[in-house]
Amino acid sequence: MIRYPILDEKATIGITAPSSGIPKEMHGMLESAIQNLKDEGYSVVSGDTAWTQEKAKSASARKRAEEFNEMMRDESIGLIFPPWGGELLIETLEYIDFDNIRGKWILGYSDISFLLLAITLNRGIATAHGTGLIDLRGEESDETTGKWKAVLSNKEGDTVIQYSSEKYQEDWDYDNSTPHIFILTEETYWKTVSGHEEKLEGRLLGGCMDAIRHLIGTSFGDVESFKENHIPDEPILWYLENCEMSVVELRRTLVHMKLAGWFKDASAIMFGRSSSDMPVEGYTVEDVYQELSEELGIPIVYDIDCGHMPPQITLINGAYAEVEVKGGKGVVSQTFR
Known part of the structure; x- marks a missing residue:
């Protein structure tokens, strides 16, 4: 509960x-x-x-x-x-x-x-x-x-519904903000590893990977106990975003999370936009997402409105979410149950 x-x-x-x-x-x-x-x-x-x-x-x-x-x-x-x-x-x-x-x-x-x-x-x-x-x-x-x-x-x-943004901010510029602060110039497009429409659902958990990965192995990061005590027999729909990690550090982090059991019984993973996703020796973030999707056998959605390239949807840790991604647009429905 x-x-x-x-x-x-x-x-x-x-x-x-x-x-x-x-x-x-x-x-x-x-x-x-x-x-x-x-x-x-x-x-x-x-x-x-x-x-x-x-x-x-x-x-x-x-x-x-x-x-x-x-x-x-x-x-x-x-x-x-x-x-x-x-x-x-x-x-x-x-x-x-x-x-x-x-x-x-x-x-x-x-x-x-x-x-x-x-x-x-x-x-x-x-x-x-x-x-x-x-x-x-x-x-x-x-x-x-x-x-x-x-x-x-x-x-x-109750249930609250949010929609993907029309445009997002590529770079921070504190000296030239708009009336709503963000400089929204780039067209938002939610992507899927499958290349097709995806419908996802599960209990939301996540955050900035640069930070939350350090909870692994501590008493503060016991995902298995959380599932047993609060959401028994329900899948987790992870949302994650990368602030400063290189593609290879991102890969190491995701493998670490997998080995720690964080992705056990996960229904899907959603990744926020990132400005750190530069290729390393031809190894791209899309490669990372493709490998992870194949290893876990779950859908992966990326470039969602989450993290350090605003604007971002308000995502509730613990809420039951249903997400539909189609034609580059996303709909996120969260139910407080």
Whole structure:
């Protein structure tokens, strides 16, 4: 059984940085994102860590964990929303009070994937992989990004449907953002290894592979126990994205996940777009996906709206998803059951 939080219209949003905070010279971006939340009717509580950054982290591991734990205990907070990802969230896991994780949403991606996946696997509580707070600082949100509110407001038993974007952003350019922040210039096209239409379904799990692969072999990454305790006899539909790994490192990571049993009984895998997928000696990311699909005997979809080439669909760890990919377009239906 999966427990689903719900985001009320007038919820209090807690901002804390369990990975990286915002350096002083970029505080204006965070202030703008916070004001946008307030303008939409949300109350906002901001922790100290969101405003500091030194030596690749917002603060010490203990301080980051303590601030997160405090916001988790605060019953008035309905959503914990890190400003963005970072590099060293893994340092905080041993200090986070998993026994007292409450039913409230946590939303983010990149390095935040560590925390999202660890909480869902260990507590059976749904977590949300999607936009970072800092990407809501614009005058408006594109249709794909802006769906996060509707998804997190879904009630248990309800279904929410999202569609692939029309265009995506190829490169980051903080100095030349549009009213909705992202520079959406490239046509979105979801692909399948089979080259044909695919219909997928299963319980969603996933995140940024650069981060979550380091949960393997730890008590925080026990996928088998999660399946037995929370989704017995149900398949997992994995969604994964590559931030910085080369094609060969991606291959090593996927083989590692396979050998660790993460893909046992998986129904399919969906991969997000990546700017790191450059060929190595003629070995391409398409080769990687083809090999993995053949080894596991499951469909693989790639270049979906997930990860570091926005916009991205809000995907819920633990939700039951049905995905249809046809003619380069994707429809994602998530049911909170």
